[in-house]
Amino acid sequence: MIADEAFRDRFAVRYYRWALADFFSEIDAGFPRIREITGPQAWRLLSFMDLLQPDEKRVLASGLVKRWNTRAVTLTKESPTQAELASVEAFIGWAPGEMTLQEREIARQKAAGNWSPATRQNIRRILDAELSPALGSRQKGGSGEATYVRELAGLELHTIIDTGARTSMLSYGHLIVSNGRRFWPEYISVFSWMGVAGQTDWSDIRDAEVSRAVRSLRDCCELFINVLPSLVSGPIDKQ
Numbered sequence: 064m065i066a067d068e069a070f071r072d073r074f075a076v077r078y079y080r081w082a083l084a085d086f087f088s089e090i091d092a093g094f095p096r097i098r099e100i101t102g103p104q105a106w107r108l109l110s111f112m113d114l115l116q117p118d119e120k121r122v123l124a125s126g127l128v129k130r131w132n133t134r135a136v137t138l139t140k141e142s143p144t145q146a147e148l149a150s151v152e153a154f155i156g157w158a159p160g161e162m163t164l165q166e167r168e169i170a171r172q173k174a175a176g177n178w179s180p181a182t183r184q185n186i187r188r189i190l191d192a193e194l195s196p197a198l199g200s201r202q203k204g205g206s207g208e209a210t211y212v213r214e215l216a217g218l219e220l221h222t223i224i225d226t227g228a229r230t231s232m233l234s235y236g237h238l239i240v241s242n243g244r245r246f247w248p249e250y251i252s253v254f255s256w257m258g259v260a261g262q263t264d265w266s267d268i269r270d271a272e273v274s275r276a277v278r279s280l281r282d283c284c285e286l287f288i289n290v291l292p293s294l295v296s297g298p299i300d301k302q
Contacts (some may be wrong), residue, residue, distance in 0.1 A: 064278050071246070072138055076295045079128065079135030082256040085286075086124040089257075091118075096253065099279035102231060102266040106163040108259055111154050119150065126151040127258030159173075169267050181270045183207065186233060186277070194275050198222045199287055218246060218294040222284055231264035235280055237287060253283045 089096055112120050126147030129136050130183035137140060143151075151201070155198050172178040190209070194199055199213025199220070207227015213220050219240040226233055236250030249255060263283065265276045 074137055074294055075135040079132040081290060083128045085255050086128055087121060089121045100265060102264045104254055104260050104264055106165045110163050111157055122146050123150040123154055131258035181268045181273045183226050185270055186273050189277050191274050193281055216295040230270050231266045233265040233276055234262050237264050
């Protein structure tokens with residue numbers, strides 16, 4: 064597929080529209096996908112959203128998505144409103160004390176000797192069993208990293224899974240490749256399309272919770288895999 068600048072611009076607008084609609088759907092459903100992600104990114108977002116009224120949650124979502132999709136915002140002329148800018152600034156500057164409720168509970172269990180983290184080996188074993196069919200063929204990666212490659216909609220979707228980071232036990236991101244080059248400059252994951260963070264992490268996983276964490280990651284990946292063809296060739300009009 065020839066991915067010229069006009070094609071990238073059309074993709075940028077579709078991706079922006081979809082990301083915004085997906086965030087709104089997640090809000091309306093009570094954040095079921097985000098609640099399955101264990102780690103400070105998710106807990107902080109959920110804790111802040113709990114402070115907001117329903118319409119305020121959508122203002123924050125819109126502001127976050129626009130912050131991460133500057134090219135699409137320029138093309139659509141949908142600049143952030145003052146309310147959106149203020150909401151994003153409040154979220155970025157918000158500190159829920161030293162820890163969220165979830166982090167305090169985990170710290171309490173660790174102090175009591177009731178917390179034993181999952182091993183990286185167990186995480187990798189379950190990843191290998193669960194992910195290959197959906198994400199494509201596994202390629203060689205660095206230490207603690209695996210890359211899966213799948214042809215989709217005339218492009219290559221590279222999914223990078225990291226289990227070796229110091230600050231998280233599990234993270235992922237997609238790269239879109241066209242003719243051997245990055246078609247989209249950024250890693251794509253649920254928190255990046257929501258404008259929350261550059262990647263999506265799971266941390267503080269126990270062995271009994273590994274399968275659930277891997278299913279959560281797989282569900283996030285499959286969501287984007289299923290929508291990618293329509294982002295490549297779908298309509299760009301505002302929904």
